[in-house]
Amino acid sequence: MGQKQSGQEKEHWKRSIEFNSPHLCGCQCLGPLSFHNGSMGSGLSMSIEGRHVERDRKTFQNGLAFSNRPIRVQEKIHLRVEQCDQHWQGALRLGFTSRDPSMSEPFFPPALAIPDLTDTDGFWASILPPGFTMLGAELIFWVTHRGVLVCEGPNGVRYRLLNGVDVRRPLWAMIDVYGQTRAVLLLGSEKKASLRHIQRSCPVPPPPPASHGDSCMCVDKGRPCRNSLDYRLSTDCITSTEADTFAEQDSEQCVVCLSARATEVLPCFHRCLCASCVIPFKRVFRNCPLCRHVIRPTGR
Template sequence: MTAKKKEKQRQMMTNVSVHRCVCHKRTSLGPLSFHSNVNGRLITLSDGGRRATRDESSFRHGLVFSARPVQIQEKLRLRVERSTKNLHGSLRVGFANVLPEETTLPSMAVPDLTNSSSLYAAAILHEDTCYPGSETEFWIDRYARLWTRSSDGTKSFQPTALNIHGPIWAMIDIYGQTSAVMLLGSKKKDRLYTYRSCPALKHNKHTDDNNYIYKDINKETLKRLNKPMSMQIHESYNTGTEAFDSEDCVVCRSEKPNTLLSCGHKCACTPFAMKIILV
């Protein structure tokens, strides 16, 4: 390996360490958000870098990347937040072996990036699966196959030429009728544990009780959880949601709900339940 390649590898690994999780959980994959400095010219980030919105003046220029490299078999979950019926085409999801900072962003991932180099791979999602509220999982396996799973459970894969032994970044093209998406987190299973991405980018230690408090908690969600249970159930019924039957924490949408709240429901993970109680 030449000195230049060694230096590039060192820079890549430095980039990995910058995004290590600071909550010190053994099963944490680290925080997951969109890259703040490398995205299409019509993209705006919000919600701590987890929501990406493309200006609807064009169906293109909606490329975004993950802020950190992802792992093999790390399944990223993405929700469509907004779409328009005036345009054709839909979301593209995939991965890149190239540092986002070293990528010259074209207007589209497919075919601009995928046809130009084997270091990029993306799958085109069908328009019928990309409607507001729909969720998609995508990941790369140890055979360099790009997998996708839609809201109805349908799975598909395509082979890629990606190098799974080097750093890999998630790549999403908010294209066509899809104009806004939210990163819901990621998880990776092995024989003993389920590893999950951290729900917050910043953690602040509470000096009184030695617990971690998250300052970027969604205020609307917190307000909803603090309402009387009868009102929450009424709102859930009216909106067609099933918040209290969810397998995930209703706040972070990534950890398992494991703490009983004063209302008598177990719908939040421990860190966010503590935040709710202390507010």
């Protein structure tokens, strides 16, 4: 019953957008904000006036999306996690690019933001702290005048995700709908123009609450629940290929020695090293062996 009501609310919201009177932008309007419809991952589908993107539930990747226009420095983008599939590892990644998505070659974008794009000049992206990617979480992210990528989570706490974004060039927002995050919704943006005035993107009808019925919440505290795999197979929640992936993940084998149990969690939240291998691995390597996220600063 709750799922049916949620679907009716979303349909009513879509119709209210279609029949809403045209918005006349003024000096305090930042313009429309949506996802770029000419450049997005092959696993994504777009809806709700280009402000909602959803990844195919059969894959954890190919979910890269970009803003439809350049984002100004200190323009704060509001985003909400709409759907989750907890049987994957990892979650939403956020960042910016100085590369115009409209001018990209036909095979752009690649499968992942990290490391496929972050190893290339003009792309900056970061994973998010725990709790930021839960179902219904509303996030705010922006880049400062000093090139710092900042994200504010549902609890109001701000995190400096990374430094070095080149603010001398136009920047497009980059959202990787990855892993456990399956759908996100752009809520708009705002920028402080002066002490008394705030510029905002074109107004849109308020969205309905995120629906639990659209998500697969079959994992308890990051681990598959008892019989959760059998449940998802019986409800056609995952494919046979994903079942094989789960069987491999359940062994939790260290990716270095391939014998001991993987118990150590890296800053990117991947648990892939055992207690004996983690220290020597960090001394030699700088990146996670699974996602290439930096785990040790250069020069240490």
